[in-house]
Amino acid sequence: MSKITTLSEFIMQRQQDFPFATGELTSILNDISIASKIVNRDVNRAGLVDILGAQGSENVQGEQQQKLDVMADNAFIRAFKSGGEVCGIGSEEHEDFIAFDNEISKNGKYVVLFDPLDGSSNIDVNVSIGTIFSIYRRKSPTGTLATLDDMLQKGSEQVAAGYVIFGSSTMLVYTTGRGVNGFTLDPSIGEFCLSHPDIKTPETGRVYALNEGNLNQCDPGLKDYAEYCRQDDPATGRPYSGRYIGSLVADFHRNLLKGGIYIYPTTDSHPTGRLRLLYECNPLAFIVEQAGGIATDGKNRILDIQPKELHQRCGYYVGSKQMVEKAMSLLKETEKIQA
Ligand code: AHG
Numbered sequence: 001m002s003k004i005t006t007l008s009e010f011i012m013q014r015q016q017d018f019p020f021a022t023g024e025l026t027s028i029l030n031d032i033s034i035a036s037k038i039v040n041r042d043v044n045r046a047g048l049v050d051i052l053g054a055q056g057s058e059n060v061q062g063e064q065q066q067k068l069d070v071m072a073d074n075a076f077i078r079a080f081k082s083g084g085e086v087c088g089i090g091s092e093e094h095e096d097f098i099a100f101d102n103e104i105s106k107n108g109k110y111v112v113l114f115d116p117l118d119g120s121s122n123i124d125v126n127v128s129i130g131t132i133f134s135i136y137r138r139k140s141p142t143g144t145l146a147t148l149d150d151m152l153q154k155g156s157e158q159v160a161a162g163y164v165i166f167g168s169s170t171m172l173v174y175t176t177g178r179g180v181n182g183f184t185l186d187p188s189i190g191e192f193c194l195s196h197p198d199i200k201t202p203e204t205g206r207v208y209a210l211n212e213g214n215l216n217q218c219d220p221g222l223k224d225y226a227e228y229c230r231q232d233d234p235a236t237g238r239p240y241s242g243r244y245i246g247s248l249v250a251d252f253h254r255n256l257l258k259g260g261i262y263i264y265p266t267t268d269s270h271p272t273g274r275l276r277l278l279y280e281c282n283p284l285a286f287i288v289e290q291a292g293g294i295a296t297d298g299k300n301r302i303l304d305i306q307p308k309e310l311h312q313r314c315g316y317y318v319g320s321k322q323m324v325e326k327a328m329s330l331l332k333e334t335e336k337i338q339a
């Protein structure tokens, strides 16, 4: 039997590759792994105890908070606050960022931005959901309170990013800029074990994922791309298969492993897009680039966008290189014809 490598072992091995590493990033990743196990436990018991359904409150974006959104948010904040390496966080569930006001945290060198539970609308119906996180070095001096500028950094500045998917099995996938690795939670031992080393995404695929119900509300170039996906062309594997789970993490994860494109464009009802740059688009863009894919807002590389607001939204085209490039070229062509 081949040797099992747990996430903690893997993180430690990687730390040894950096001669000046202090172990702080390692500790944050370990905190994330522990909080993920807590959320995993709660998500798995969701039908048994009274934690399904709406919390009865709205988050900053006017969306109904689910009880599990709030529980997951609490689990991650508790882990980061007690760890001491993180000086502040930004979460989908809080209007403002939170600066941890205690002596240990004020000396933390990092900030974390996260979506505690992605795919909330799928919670009550037992469909895959996830957590997405993004880690940056702070800009403000250590020993002080974290600032908004610490949170508003370009995605290209991320030092680590990842997601946890609560699916048919629970997986944690992350990158520190040296490839992408995936770990599956073995419930019998309570450990994330390396199951998907050095993930590379296929250059092209046969799956397109978008909410087709929005097509009449978006850029005509996107209609052309959807039409292209549906056309018959055995040479390019078309028609592609339409697959849309409605949990970004789950749609992204499938495409990462099998090849494909995920699109959430700007629409009439979401003129700046629906997905949030800082804790949805940027972390997954970092991962997809590390795996050989690309992520754009339809025009620009996601990781180059300078954020101006914590909950900033953007259009999102992410996945296999050739598929995203094709979608971008059709968007451009249609724009030219219309001009
Ligand atoms: P969240 O549950 O964190 O608010 O994110 C939901 C996002 C994303 O997971 C998903 O891909 C998208 O919203 C689905 O939106 P539509 O229902 O508009 O297609």
Ligand code: MN
Binding pocket: 115, 117, 118, 119, 248, 280
């Ligand atoms: Mn989300």
Ligand code: MN
Binding pocket: 069, 092, 115, 116, 117, 118, 119, 120
């Ligand atoms: Mn969410």
